[in-house]
Amino acid sequence: KNEVEQSPQNLTAQEGEFITINCSYSVGISALHWLQQHPGGGIVSLFMLSSGKKKHGRLIATINIQEKHSSLHITASHPRDSAVYICAVGVRYGGATNKLIFGTGTLLAVQP
């Protein structure tokens, strides 16, 4: 079983729909990252959070530390939101060192 699980693996939505991507993890974390990767492109950090909720534009990320669960929401989705969304958790080890464990990603396609 992967330490970071995402669902769904694939998601197709119509433009304007409200989208939710989920991430569950099984390890103790220092922070959780939501990343976006467009086809053929690099990876962009959307959020880093360790508690509560963050909002940036149409994107909202929430985390429940007790439940070991995070969600990424996209409101009023647009075709340009089509990308792979990756959940990654920061895990402390070896003192101050921290490493990221990645989920396998959610491929989102928003159709006009």
Add this chain to the structure above:
Amino acid sequence: EAGVAQSPRYKIIEKRQSVAFWCNPISGHATLYWYQQILGQGPKLLIQFQNNGVVDDSQLPKDRFSAERLKGVDSTLKIQPAKLEDSAVYLCASSLFPAHTIYFGEGSWLTVV
């Protein structure tokens, strides 16, 4: 603020040849990461530097891969000799310190034929 710079963007080599990738992190970022991302999979950490010291290279195939960050700034990742299964995107990333926001470069796409 300039982002993480990587070169070359694309490289095609024959198996058993060698290749080197270069990364210049965001100025002031002490932590530098090299990841390997095979098509359809998530990134896999190859090596993590803190300044010019290696803090994790447990998944680096040391018989063929090497990396250095001599002055604690830019870094080079080398593969010698390359195998077909090394075909992937090699992503460099940096952060101010571990557990801080991580910034990725555009990646270097390697095809081994």
